Amino acid sequence: MLKYGVTHHLSTAYHPQTSGQVEVSNRGLKRILERTIGENRASWSDKLNDALWAFRTAYKTPIECTPYKLVYEKACRLPIELEHKAYWALKHANFDLKTVGDHQKVQLNELNELRDQAYENSLIYKEKTKRIHDSKIKNRVFSVGDQVLLFNSRLKMFSGKLKSRWSGPFTIAHVFPYGTVELSQNSRPNFKVNGHIIKHYFGGDVPQMVVPDLQTFPKDK
Known part of the structure; x- marks a missing residue:
């Protein structure tokens, strides 16, 4: 060039x-x-x-x-x-x-x-x-340093109904005009994605479901 x-x-x-x-x-x-x-x-x-x-x-x-x-x-x-x-x-x-x-x-x-x-x-x-x-578009404002999740569209081609379609979290390294965002992750090179397929990540683990002890009854004869 x-x-x-x-x-x-x-x-x-x-x-x-x-x-x-x-x-x-x-x-x-x-x-x-x-x-x-x-x-x-x-x-x-x-x-x-x-x-x-x-x-x-x-x-x-x-x-x-x-x-x-x-x-x-x-x-x-x-x-x-x-x-x-x-x-x-x-x-x-x-x-x-x-x-x-x-x-x-x-x-x-x-x-x-x-x-x-x-x-x-x-x-x-x-x-x-x-x-x-x-x-149907929700306005999202991203800034450098924000934690985001990336929508993984490849799961549509494979059987994974119970798998989460969001991967991450990633850190925003740079925000380009026209909706392009550069993401970074530990020990991996940066890559660019469109801002429509990411969402903010607010941290914290998903709480575990607490199942109470169920009372068992003898089987009818």
Whole structure:
């Protein structure tokens, strides 16, 4: 970087909530692949084109249309429909090149209006989602030297229902802007995390549960 004069800017740690559209798209593709691939999950790449086709032709609530229509301004027609001469093909087929060309020009002009409408619908959807997300966020102010606990998301992938999802405690070594926090622990190197996955630790051990002596009764004969 010094050789070519590149300035390296540090960004916040991985935070899926800031890339909602990408995460939703990836989750949709993952669900389609889970339903299409067999026991051999190594063949997922063979089904990827079909999964993308299904994803792009499905109706999306945020934009109120399909991604295919957003690009081509017309509904998707599958090759199988043409092969079997579906009713819509017999009704709407037009082999007059001049008429088809004029109709295509009108559709191209309407495409800009469709995209503007999809952008407005997506913006309204994002604002609504942001209000719901912000209403659940608790403002936490962290300072250098505070003791905090770190949320361990890896437990979601393994069976550990009775295990605590919080690890630590850690000590805050540095607080960066935009929510990034540097944590330190004894005999271990420092690391950076997002401030949304930590909480204050106020010390003290968890009190043990006191179970009184239970009176036993003789078993009925």
